[in-house]
Amino acid sequence: MNIVMHKTIYRSLRIASFLAVNALVLFGIGRMFVYLNSGADRSSIFHEAVTHKDTYLPNLTWENTENPARPIEEQALKEIKDDYLKAWYVRQLALQTNDSIGISDFYTQSARKNITNYITDNKAKGITIEATTVSHTIDLDFYSADGQVVVFTDRGVKEYQQVYKEKQLILDTEVYATYRVVMLLEDGFWKIRHLVKERYNVPKPQFKSSTITSVEEGKIFVDGVEYFIRGINYYPKETPWDMFGSEFDLDIIANDFEVIKAANLNTIRIFVPYLDFGKENVNAEKQDRLKAVLDIAEEKQLKVVVTLFDFYGNYAVQDWTFTHRHAEQIVTPLTTHKAILAWDIKNEPNLDFDSRGKTQVVAWLKEMSLQLREFDPNHLITIGWSDIQSAPILEDEVDIVSFHYYQKIYDFEPQYVQLQTQTDKPIVLQEFGVSSNKGFWSPLGISEEGQAAYYKIFQEHIQKYTIHSMPWTLYDFTKVPSSVVGKLPWRKDQQKHFGFIDKKGNEKPAFQYISNPPSP
Amino acid sequence: MKVQYRHIIFILPILLCIGFTTFVLQEEKAVTATLITKPKFYTAGEVVQCEFLLTLPVLTQLHIQSAYGSTVLFSEVVAKEVVFNIPRYIVKKRGVVNYTLFHNGEVLDTGIYTVHPNPKTTLQLETYIGPPSIIAGGVDYTMQVEIPTDGFDNPLAEETPVFLNHQFLDIERSEVVPIKNMIAWKNIYSYIPSGRMLLSSTVHDVTAKEFAIDVFAAQPVSFQIKANRKHHYADGNQITELSTTIIRDQYGNVVTDGTWVSFIINPSNGMQLQTGGTTINGIATAKILHPDHKEQWRIKAFVTGMASSAEIMIQYRPVLETYPVQFSEDHRHVTIGPILSFMKQLIPDGATVRLKIDSESRASETKIKTSNNGKVTFVLSEDFYPSGQYTFTITVLGVTQEFKNVRL
CATH class of the missing domain: 2.60.40.1930 (Macroglobulin (MG2) domain)
Structure with missing residues (x-):
């Protein structure tokens, strides 16, 4: 019995060890295959990651390509531009991650150790730096006869940096400099050989005064005539938050503009979503639609406040140049459009302060205001802050101070008086209103009569202080996308009842208080 | 007034508050x-x-x-x-x-x-020269670019003098070029002769290593050709050697070895033959087999796109006037030969003999054989050539004999 037991155990042990040895051998062979297949991806030899993707899009202009050595070809200019910008990009990436990946593609062997010195030092100190440049203006100094050496001067480069220690922002700074650059063509890449920073005296920004729209002594002027905003925020009834989407219908919009005009209003506010318009490659079709809407507005003698970057929320330094190219493409074709009153850089950006950091958001807005002025000197600039407390932020940068008011109505007056003391610029109450959402989701909510009463009181404030105003919004909506207020049905329901015209197209009692508003 | 504990209890917190507040305010205000x-x-x-x-x-x-x-x-x-x-x-x-x-x-x-930059450190000179080969004559040039740096790899200050030197044959020149835009550069033009140019540079006391530039002859100009052959007979066996005179550029420089010369040969039948060769010391040679029949060739050589020679003409005399042809009794064995060449010697093996067979009942056919010991025999088998009237046309080295109505 005992012996039989032992035999069984012995046999099972033998089988088990046989299986184990086999498993180990197979595992070993497997590991060997894995090892042999590891290492650099073969496609990496083409440097796809850095060479074929738009990673960095600051504006680069060749101011002067004449040089004493050799006339330069368009193709060479393009290649030098691409590689020079990528050199900036990989260096910024290196300082952001403290990893020198990609540096060897765009810096020669002697130059790259200057960067690795910084990386080593910063890594030890826990410092990371997020940086971007905004524009490059290049004078070509020299292009060698054999096309292998190029020397140029990059004048007045503005570099914005956010400095982090252990992931905490400790400083944000802006530096202007001129760079003298020597690049060599090596292995098909233009690589930086020498980079010498020189002093650049920042010129005082000179903004051209425009006759189309302007602000003088706290008043808005259009074509030289003082302009008082009696406006409204506008989305078509059926396509709120998707005005330029697949259901775009110019006839509906034209009719709505007729309604707005008939109500004796003179201004509308519309929204250009960043993502839907194609980010840094603006969708031509959407752009045409925007132009068509503006043309209709001009025809109906309405002025338009165009809010850019709707639903944008990144603000990261690495994303700046993409947003600049977006703004450039949207704004540049419309610089002389008569219907536009102002560009509203971003709707309620202060709501992103908590998640993205106030410094980061404000820095982005500030730079964007400068960019917009460069693209379009003719129209005004504003930022639609979500509350009156935020309104003074970047007051110097905007032409019009805009804020939204959804707080208690009896708090309005003192706060408005306070804001008046903080700025000399025109103040626009860019959004305000109340939802008449009394019903299933909000049994204690405000009725349509209550909404009317609210506007009645607000109208008195507006009259008393002659406030430029644009209530939210023309229509009640049947559907509200979740991206606007979230998925909760009671919040969506609230957002559906801000209008002056209900879902059936009837004027709500409040309509009388927005139509024929007082003029100063 | 007597100080009581309760007074202290009231006053102390107030004092403390004032104290801390002042401190905090001071710090916020004053750091400059x-x-x-x-x-x-x-x-x-x-x-x-x-x-x-x-x-x-x-x-x-x-x-x-x-x-x-x-x-x-x-x-x-x-x-x-x-x-x-x-x-x-x-x-x-x-x-x-x-x-x-x-x-x-x-x-x-x-x-x-x-x-x-610190010029007291050990300086370095980085030289970029291109293109590495240029053309003689003083029009073409190469560019010498120097990026002098200090010991910390910084480009030296503007206006620092850099000596750019070059040597060519007996010429040795040096020029001072001040640094501008971090580099010092100069175009170095070729001289009239071809040859090799050496370049170097010096900044302060530091000298760069030497670089060499090849100065090649410019485009060739017209040249002459000649044909060299062992005899004038069209034996289809010997080789004619075609050669150029020394091909030179307009300055008299011998063209670069390896320049390709094409010889275009126009025979009298309107076809075109071509041969070619590369130059060595300016002379290109090419070879071509003699024709196998009486012929007159017009020959012209080209360096494609650049230069050409005058045309020459050469004649090839036939090697034979006639040759014997013997038929067997049944006419099915046709023996040609002995084919005798110009000195009555047997033609060298390999001469092409064509037999064209015509009859009314079938399509024309040509049989080709090469000579062996001066002879060729064609065997016309009964299986392929049924009995009947045939016409035979025999061609050897351009000489044709016709035999009509031969009965097989």
Whole structure:
């Protein structure tokens, strides 16, 4: 019995060890295959990651390509531009991650150790730096006869940096400099050989005064005539938050503009979503639609406040140049459009302060205001802050101070008086209103009569202080996308009842208080 | 009034509050900084310190930004006087350095200092020369680009004189070019002769290594050709050698070895033959087999797209007038030969003999054989050539004999 037991155990042990040895051998062979297949991806030899993707899009202009050595070809200019910008990009990436990946593609062997010195030092100190440049203006100094050496001067480069220690922002700074650059063509890449920073005296920004729209002594002027905003925020009834989407219908919009005009209003506010318009490659079709809407507005003698970057929320330094190219493409074709009153850089950006950091958001807005002025000197600039407390932020940068008011109505007056003391610029109450959402989701909510009463009181404030105003919004909506207020049905329901015209197209009692508003 | 405990209980917190409040307010208000360090210009490699005097002892940080990157230096002690030692890797590099002194994210002072290259270190010269070969005659040029650097790999200051030297045959020249835009450069034009040019450069006492540039002859100009052959007979066996005179450019330089010369041969039948060769010491030779029949060739040579020769004409005389043809009794064995060449010697093996067979009942057919010991025999088998009337046309080295109505 005992012996039989032992035999069984012995046999099972033998089988088990046989299986184990086999498993180990197979595992070993497997590991060997894995090892042999590891290492650099073969496609990496083409440097796809850095060479074929738009990673960095600051504006680069060749101011002067004449040089004493050799006339330069368009193709060479393009290649030098691409590689020079990528050199900036990989260096910024290196300082952001403290990893020198990609540096060897765009810096020669002697130059790259200057960067690795910084990386080593910063890594030890826990410092990371997020940086971007905004524009490059290049004078070509020299292009060698054999096309292998190029020397140029990059004048007045503005570099914005956010400095982090252990992931905490400790400083944000802006530096202007001129760079003298020597690049060599090596292995098909233009690589930086020498980079010498020189002093650049920042010129005082000179903004051209425009006759189309302007602000003088706290008043808005259009074509030289003082302009008082009696406006409204506008989305078509059926396509709120998707005005330029697949259901775009110019006839509906034209009719709505007729309604707005008939109500004796003179201004509308519309929204250009960043993502839907194609980010840094603006969708031509959407752009045409925007132009068509503006043309209709001009025809109906309405002025338009165009809010850019709707639903944008990144603000990261690495994303700046993409947003600049977006703004450039949207704004540049419309610089002389008569219907536009102002560009509203971003709707309620202060709501992103908590998640993205106030410094980061404000820095982005500030730079964007400068960019917009460069693209379009003719129209005004504003930022639609979500509350009156935020309104003074970047007051110097905007032409019009805009804020939204959804707080208690009896708090309005003192706060408005306070804001008046903080700025000399025109103040626009860019959004305000109340939802008449009394019903299933909000049994204690405000009725349509209550909404009317609210506007009645607000109208008195507006009259008393002659406030430029644009209530939210023309229509009640049947559907509200979740991206606007979230998925909760009671919040969506609230957002559906801000209008002056209900879902059936009837004027709500409040309509009388927005139509024929007082003029100063 | 007698001081009671309850008074103290009331007063103490108030005093404490006042005390702390004042302290906090003072700090927030008052921190400002002044730079004590005076120099604004340094030489690469020098020790650079930035010393600030603060109005209050606080911890501060210094953000440094140079051409290649940025970093932050942290003050280590809470003091009114703070000294930052700029890291060596930063002070070694030429250019402007921006600094920003800050405390709690608030900027206290900003400024710049400039580092100049250090010519007292061991200098380096980086030379870029291109193109590496140019054409003689004084029109074409190569470009010599020097990027002189100091021991820290900084481009040297503008206006630093750089000597650019070159040697060509007996000529040795040197020119001083001041550095402009970080480089010194010069176009070096070729001279009339071809040959090899050596280039070098010197800055201060440092000399770069030598570089060589080949100066090749310019485009060739017209040349002559000649044909060289063992005899004038069209034997289809010997080789005619075609050769050029020495091909030169307009300055008399012999063209580069390896220049391809094409010889185009126009025979009298309107076809075209071609042969070619590359030049050695300016002479290109090419070979072509003699024709196998009486022929007259017009020959012209080209260096494609550049130059050509005058046309020459050569004649090939036939090697034979006639030859014997013998038929067997049944006429099915046709023996041609002995074929005798110009000295009545047997023609060398391999002469082509054509037999064209025509009859009314079938399509024309040509049989080809090559001679062996001066003879060729065609066998016309009964299986292929049924009995009947045939016409035979025999061609050997351009001489044709016809035999009509031969009965097989």
